[in-house]
Amino acid sequence: MTWIISILNIFTNPLFYKITLTAATPFIFAALGGVFSEITGVVNIALEGIMLLGAFVSIVFTYLTGSPWIGVLMAMISGLGMAWLHAWASIKWYGNQIVSGTALILLAQGLTGFLMEPIFGKPGQTDFIGRIKDIKIPFVKNIPFVGEIIGELNPLVFIAIGLVFFSWWFLYKTTMGLRMRAVGENPEAADTLGINVYKIRYFGVLMSGILASLGGAFLSVGELGQFKELMTGGRGFIALAAMILGNWNPIGAFWACLLFGAAEAMNNQLQSSPILQISASTKPLFNMLPFIVTIIVVSGFIGRTRAPAADGVPYIKD
């Protein structure tokens, strides 16, 4: 009974929806990245690593320049670099895309851990360095309930949502988007029509790097204002699951990200529920929630969604 009451309490509290939105933001950036890459036929599981490096680089440059926005910009460049490596291995050299992605995750985990001490003087985590300030929307803020959800949020949250619609427009309403989808479905046919398969795939993968690194930057300079080792904690993979669940479509992925964000928000709220009084030792059980939801959803919905036909297959031009 106390469970039902506390869950009802959570659902009627605007805070739950606000946390859902902020928790979904890194997923949204990374899942959009996944869509851009996979729609052209390149699987990018490096998202996790790109996010982690993005989170680190944005904190480093915030630390050096004092401006979190410069941090975000540099994170995007780092994402571009990582994605370029992935594109180079998997497009130019026909490498195994999943193995290359795994390599980049390890590289990011290694580099960020390695550079902690030389830059910040201590391993593990940095002090509070600085974050992008939340913005208040003047009139919306005063609307009851809704105002409490979206009246005061980090600008990156709005950028993420804006990018969802931009990506949908770009992929489904522009010539470039059409070409990208063609390359992902049937590269041979696209090639015959004079589309440069390699260039389009490079573009898709590079975009995925920029987008995923924004997700990482949000975690550090958007939310916490500090970097912690391995702080992405599997979010890149949850984003991949969201992309699958969303049927490789930006809007679909957006809804899936909200679902996974809600799982994280529910976990967060249950743990701090004044009625349930969750003890410190049982908290780890609650932390499993987003991952269990992901497994169930991925297994339940797959088969009803369809990957681009050439997803994961290197294109070898004769």
Next chain:
Amino acid sequence: MKKRIMKINLSAFIVPVMSVIIALLIASVVILLIGKNPLIAYYEMLKGAFGSSQDFINTIVKTTPLILTGLAVGFGFRAGVFNIGAEGQMSMGALFATIAGMNLGGFPPYIAIPITILSGMLMGALWASIAGFLKARTGAHEVITTIMLNWISYYLGNYMVAGPLSVGSGTPKSPEIAASAKLPVIIKSQSIELTPGIFIAILMAIVIYVLLEKTSTGYEIKAVGFNPYAAEYGGISIAKNVVLAMAISGALAGLAGALEVMGLHYRYLGTLTSGKGFDGISISLIGQNHPIGIIFAALLIGSLRTGSNAMQFAGIPKHIVMIIQGIVIFLVAADRIVKTILTYRKKHKAGVEK
């Protein structure tokens, strides 16, 4: 014919070796960037891994679980599944081996040891089978499900040592396993103990080699890995073999966890796996998914791990090992890069000779 086989084996050997050399070179640039001398760093590393009998035993101890996680991932690759979840399977294996080992105090070692080992293997197999079952049944990609299972097992382990199994204060940990479930010590050098675990790991490599190369089960598993549709057309069940492959892979990772408990920590700790499952990925790739290659690759990564602890005293963060591994895996993924470098050199040489 014989010459051709030799040539294939040679290239299977040269690519990973070259990849490791290139990775060490790139990593030395990274070391230079933080103002340290890579030569001193690698010297410290080598000394830390093999400098004394104690270091050498330590390297062997570190290599033991790595052989098994490497075999776990490598066996998966041969069967066409990317088991990125060895970390979680190892943790679950260690957890259940601990629970079994804690309760076997009344039994003599010849009963307690096998049961503890089997509990770990069984739990690893079950945990991995979840991903295998979901892949066979619903098509859920094992990369995603095994990563999710890794996190679930991580939190489950944390919960167990903070709650039901919690003992003492300080680092969350479980009680020790019964003395009869501990592996006997064969060599002891100061605080470092060598148990027969390493022989169990090498034995498993041989078992897996025989299973893959000499049995019909192995043939079916490889057939599904090579071309699932052709295998199914030939009357081999994809679903059965995917679940079986994941179960065997998970059992190997679970065994790694059980041996860590029985021969090293004697209890479950949240930090017990600390990346050894992920190391399995690099190890299987460096070993070209071949059981014997995996033993040598595990020794390489094991010595890098032991050596990196020594390197830390020279002011170089031990994360350098992950960077090295990342570069090696990258080069193995795009092995054409290395092959191109090699053939370019050959061509160049031929040109000079002319």
